[in-house]
Amino acid sequence: MTFVIAGGGLAAAKTAEALREQGYDGRLVLVGAEPHLPYERPPLSKDYLQGKSEREKIFVHDAAWYRTHHVELLQGTQVTGIDRAGHRLDLSGGERLGYDRLLLATGATPRRLPVPGADLDGVLYLRTVDDSERLRDTLATASRVAIVGAGWIGLEVAAAARAAGAQVSVLEAERQPLLRVLGPRIAAVFADLHREHDVDLRLGVQVSEITGEGGRASGVRLADGTHLPADAVIVGIGAAPNTGLAAEAGLKVDDGIVVDAGLRSSDPDIFAAGDVASAYHPLLGTHIRVEHWANALNQPAVAARSMLGQEAVYDRLPYFYTDQYDLGMEYTGLARPGHNDDVVVRGDLASRRFIAFWLDDGRVVAGMNVNIWDVTSQIQELIRSGRPVDRARLADFDTPLHEATL
Numbered sequence: 001m002t003f004v005i006a007g008g009g010l011a012a013a014k015t016a017e018a019l020r021e022q023g024y025d026g027r028l029v030l031v032g033a034e035p036h037l038p039y040e041r042p043p044l045s046k047d048y049l050q051g052k053s054e055r056e057k058i059f060v061h062d063a064a065w066y067r068t069h070h071v072e073l074l075q076g077t078q079v080t081g082i083d084r085a086g087h088r089l090d091l092s093g094g095e096r097l098g099y100d101r102l103l104l105a106t107g108a109t110p111r112r113l114p115v116p117g118a119d120l121d122g123v124l125y126l127r128t129v130d131d132s133e134r135l136r137d138t139l140a141t142a143s144r145v146a147i148v149g150a151g152w153i154g155l156e157v158a159a160a161a162r163a164a165g166a167q168v169s170v171l172e173a174e175r176q177p178l179l180r181v182l183g184p185r186i187a188a189v190f191a192d193l194h195r196e197h198d199v200d201l202r203l204g205v206q207v208s209e210i211t212g213e214g215g216r217a218s219g220v221r222l223a224d225g226t227h228l229p230a231d232a233v234i235v236g237i238g239a240a241p242n243t244g245l246a247a248e249a250g251l252k253v254d255d256g257i258v259v260d261a262g263l264r265s266s267d268p269d270i271f272a273a274g275d276v277a278s279a280y281h282p283l284l285g286t287h288i289r290v291e292h293w294a295n296a297l298n299q300p301a302v303a304a305r306s307m308l309g310q311e312a313v314y315d316r317l318p319y320f321y322t323d324q325y326d327l328g329m330e331y332t333g334l335a336r337p338g339h340n341d342d343v344v345v346r347g348d349l350a351s352r353r354f355i356a357f358w359l360d361d362g363r364v365v366a367g368m369n370v371n372i373w374d375v376t377s378q379i380q381e382l383i384r385s386g387r388p389v390d391r392a393r394l395a396d397f398d399t400p401l402h403e404a405t406l
């Protein structure tokens with residue numbers, strides 16, 4: 001048997017690990033487009049970007065681990081085609097590689113800014129370790145940076161740029177940062193946080209052009225004509241799943257590669273995990289594609305079981321975290337601002353020590369703890385229980401969370 005994993009990120013490495021742990025002893029090949037060992041991305045916009053942690057710390061495993069576990073690593077190699085009928089892959093070097101089971105863990109790629117000047121030098125994106133190192137070098141000398149997009153990555157980069165001493169403008173089309181994830185009330189916490197750290201946060205603005213001098217970005221022009229000079233422009237406007245390979249092979253794709261709760265695609269020998277997978281979630285009753293570390297960490301155990309022909313279901317709730325300045329937070333569940341705008345807060349938004357709960361029909365669907373720790377599993381129990389909550393008890397710090405239900 002030959003099992004092949006296409007994609008060299010966290011989901012890929014963890015699937016290799018899970019397959020070996022679950023007793024698969026056949027040939028195992030991991031084909032990754034980047035020239036690096038599989039690594040974790042969260043530090044790339046946090047400690048690693050700020051020069052506070054070592055490169056060795058980002059790798060999922062060291063090179064010896066792959067040798068010891070007989071995982072053949074094809075680094076710097078792309079899977080360029082899938083011949084489903086022949087069970088063969090085309091690789092970028094021109095070779096062909098047979099497979100019995102295939103896992104697609106090809107991740108996502110930052111969306112490009114569709115304006116004139118977006119390909120000038122000094123316009124940076126952040127996805128890879130190379131991007132992070134380039135950005136770190138840039139921040140070491142830049143005095144003014146403009147960040148397009150006030151999502152998680154844009155805001156984390158803003159914090160890193162302020163720590164590096166640069167003047168920072170953040171430009172966001174919505175009227176609050178993170179509006180579509182958090183809704184207006186909680187998003188305002190992040191707007192205040194950045195303004196308190198002297199970030200020039202411009203909301204409800206459209207970038208119409210990156211201006212340049214001598215082929216290098218010199219600033220950003222807004223639709224209203226305002227020009228903001230900048231030594232570097234960092235774009236963080238979201239990522240798109242790398243589904244091209246799957247779509248060309250005729251697999252079902254809808255935003256991500258569509259897989260069932262066992263992470264099986266529309267082809268019984270092909271599976272998908274991590275950022276690229278749009279997986280049916282049994283608790284939520286719908287397909288969701290989650291672009292977060294914990295998903296890429298935990299889906300592989302289920303993908304491996306399914307690849308081995310066993311029954312398995314991925315039903316963990318989405319979870320992610322961020323660190324910005326002295327704010328640390330964890331978010332779990334899935335709220336849809338616009339639908340779930342009923343928010344109960346336990347604690348104090350202004351002091352940035354609180355838990356926010358998003359309710360749907362009186363039941364908790366998501367929770368976010370800010371500078372409060374070790375509550376994620378309790379919040380998840382509340383969500384999983386599906387029981388209506390008493391708002392006053394939910395808001396009261398002295399009531400244990402499990403006593404907040406009716």
Ligand SMILES: Cc1cc2nc3c(=O)[nH]c(=O)nc-3n(C[C@H](O)[C@H](O)[C@H](O)COP(=O)(O)OP(=O)(O)OC[C@H]3O[C@@H](n4cnc5c(N)ncnc54)[C@H](O)[C@@H]3O)c2cc1C
Binds near residue numbers: 290
């Ligand atoms: C800067 C940054 C900070 C983040 N911070 C957080 C955070 O704080 N909290 C959090 O929860 N999440 C965070 N995330 C998200 C998290 O890192 C991702 O969810 C996670 O990396 C997804 O892992 P993955 O293995 O699915 O995909 P990826 O990590 O994207 O790996 C996919 C790999 O597949 C390779 N590949 C693509 N196509 C092919 C092909 N055809 N053949 C071979 N290889 C291919 C790619 O080059 C890439 O190396 C962050 C992401 C970034 C970029």
